[in-house]
Amino acid sequence: xxxxxxxxxxHLDKLEKDLLAKLDNEERxxxxxxxxxxxxxxxxxxxxxxxxxxxxxIKQHASDFQTFFGLHxxxxxxxxxxxxxxxxxxxxxxxxxxxxIEYSPILMKFETDVKEFGKLEVKSxxxxxNFLKKxxxxxxxxxxxxTVDNIKMTSIRSFKTPxxxxxxxxxTGIGMFDDGKIVFADNQHLNKRLVIMNREGxxxxxxxLDDRCFDVAVIDKDTVASTLVEKKKIVIVDxxxxxxxxxxxxxxxxxxxxxxxxxxxxxxxxxxxxxxPSGNSWSTLSTVNxxxxxxxxxxxxxxxxxxxxxxxxxxxxxxxxxxxxCQKYDYPTSITNDASGNIFVACTESDRLVxxxxxxxxxxxxxTKENGLQKPRALHYDPLSTADHSSYCFNFNDNLYYTxxxxxxxxxxxxxxxxxxxxxxxxxxxxxxIGITNVASGGIFVAYKDRQxxxxxxxxxxxxxxxxxxxxxxxxxxxx
Numbered sequence: 001x002x003x004x005x006x007x008x009x010x011h012l013d014k015l016e017k018d019l020l021a022k023l024d025n026e027e028r029x030x031x032x033x034x035x036x037x038x039x040x041x042x043x044x045x046x047x048x049x050x051x052x053x054x055x056x057x058i059k060q061h062a063s064d065f066q067t068f069f070g071l072h073x074x075x076x077x078x079x080x081x082x083x084x085x086x087x088x089x090x091x092x093x094x095x096x097x098x099x100x101i102e103y104s105p106i107l108m109k110f111e112t113d114v115k116e117f118g119k120l121e122v123k124s125x126x127x128x129x130n131f132l133k134k135x136x137x138x139x140x141x142x143x144x145x146x147t148v149d150n151i152k153m154t155s156i157r158s159f160k161t162p163x164x165x166x167x168x169x170x171x172t173g174i175g176m177f178d179d180g181k182i183v184f185a186d187n188q189h190l191n192k193r194l195v196i197m198n199r200e201g202x203x204x205x206x207x208x209l210d211d212r213c214f215d216v217a218v219i220d221k222d223t224v225a226s227t228l229v230e231k232k233k234i235v236i237v238d239x240x241x242x243x244x245x246x247x248x249x250x251x252x253x254x255x256x257x258x259x260x261x262x263x264x265x266x267x268x269x270x271x272x273x274x275x276x277p278s279g280n281s282w283s284t285l286s287t288v289n290x291x292x293x294x295x296x297x298x299x300x301x302x303x304x305x306x307x308x309x310x311x312x313x314x315x316x317x318x319x320x321x322x323x324x325x326c327q328k329y330d331y332p333t334s335i336t337n338d339a340s341g342n343i344f345v346a347c348t349e350s351d352r353l354v355x356x357x358x359x360x361x362x363x364x365x366x367x368t369k370e371n372g373l374q375k376p377r378a379l380h381y382d383p384l385s386t387a388d389h390s391s392y393c394f395n396f397n398d399n400l401y402y403t404x405x406x407x408x409x410x411x412x413x414x415x416x417x418x419x420x421x422x423x424x425x426x427x428x429x430x431x432x433x434i435g436i437t438n439v440a441s442g443g444i445f446v447a448y449k450d451r452q453x454x455x456x457x458x459x460x461x462x463x464x465x466x467x468x469x470x471x472x473x474x475x476x477x478x479x480x
Contacts, residue, residue, distance in 0.1 A: 157201060168188050172378055176218060183224055193207060194206070219264075293379075323360070345379075
């Protein structure tokens with residue numbers, strides 16, 4: 001803030017210095033004009049005095065003829081002086097000059113219009129470190145960057161959404177609450193509803209809307225936002241009361257919508273717009289082609305264009321970073337990201353789910369029609385599932401010890417900081433390895449939870465101790 005204030009003061013001092021210099025130059029110019037005018041008028045005054053003196057002499061000594069001839073010469077001189085006087089008037093040299101300063105309007109309104117020094121904004125981004133070195137025992141949670149090659153999909157469950165007014169259901173949007181509840185946007189022209197179910201596929205409730213809803217975004221545990229395409233507006237809904245809190249009008253048909261944590265990001269034809277949930281602070285980003293879905297991660301925007309069969313990555317100012325060309329007739333629609341920046345794309349017409357690397361160069365087909373995928377449209381990535389690709393680690397005697405789990409692999413490792421593995425412990429049990437620490441003698445403790453429903457959670461290595469609640473972090477107290 002001090003730097004900003006100093007910059008403003010320096011800039012204002014420069015503007016003041018420039019204005020004073022202009023004022024000084026203008027003052028000198030006006031003074032020069034006045035001196036020139038005084039000189040000319042003084043010269044004319046001398047001419048008048050000379051004519052008056054000559055007139056007195058003629059009256060005393062000259063004949064009538066000489067007087068007539070003298071008057072003719074005097075008329076010439078008077079006419080010449082009159083022309084000079086007229087030119088002074090036409091050139092506005094005789095006009096009075098007042099110097100006024102008209103201040104810049106922004107300065108005059110500075111006190112009333114500038115009501116805050118700045119806006120405080122906190123932005124967080126995921127760590128890209130693979131491990132951390134720690135001199136004392138204890139574990140650190142470390143996100144592990146996931147690459148396209150090691151991404152695998154395992155089907156957990158499938159379920160059917162209940163019928164609405166029509167048994168024809170057209171799901172074009174999906175969102176997920178932190179507690180695992182799922183909300184679907186049913187875009188069927190008769191249903192016009194949001195469907196809420198739990199993660200096991202049990203129906204909770206319908207929320208009827210006054211128009212077809214295209215997409216839905218979860219704002220918080222009680223609130224969602226949905227796009228009403230034909231009415232060109234966004235509806236904010238309280239899911240507990242099923243009541244509409246407010247509408248946000250749009251300038252055009254609105255399609256995909258996500259919540260970035262601060263703003264709603266909405267797809268419009270040829271543009272993507274940002275607005276806060278109260279409807280303020282609209283900003284617009286132009287897109288290369290029409291898009292219906294987008295995703296935002298780490299100050300980057302990703303969107304699909306079904307018209308050009310492509311996926312685009314851009315900065316938030318619209319500058320295109322890369323373009324990925326899909327196959328012909330893919331018809332890319334919904335798009336989302338994982339924490340590592342990988343991009344998941346639903347290809348509706350080719351019945352495919354594709355993942356792209358964050359550079360837009362590598363890709364992998366995750367699901368096809370052969371896997372039971374049919375016309376995928378709505379896509380959502382649960383950020384809470386990133387724990388499935390995470391590690392807890394500690395450093396002891398310049399060795400790194402860490403746990404990891406991905407799909408059905410649950411391992412504990414000991415390695416050097418260059419990544420060379422000394423040994424690994426393959427846990428054959430169906431459990432999730434979590435926290436890890438050691439004792440001074442080198443013994444290693446690992447916390448894990450049983451994957452079976454309603455099982456007791458415990459940690460083990462040298463001993464097993466059962467707990468009522470799931471352990472996560474472990475630390476060894478050297479003083480006890």
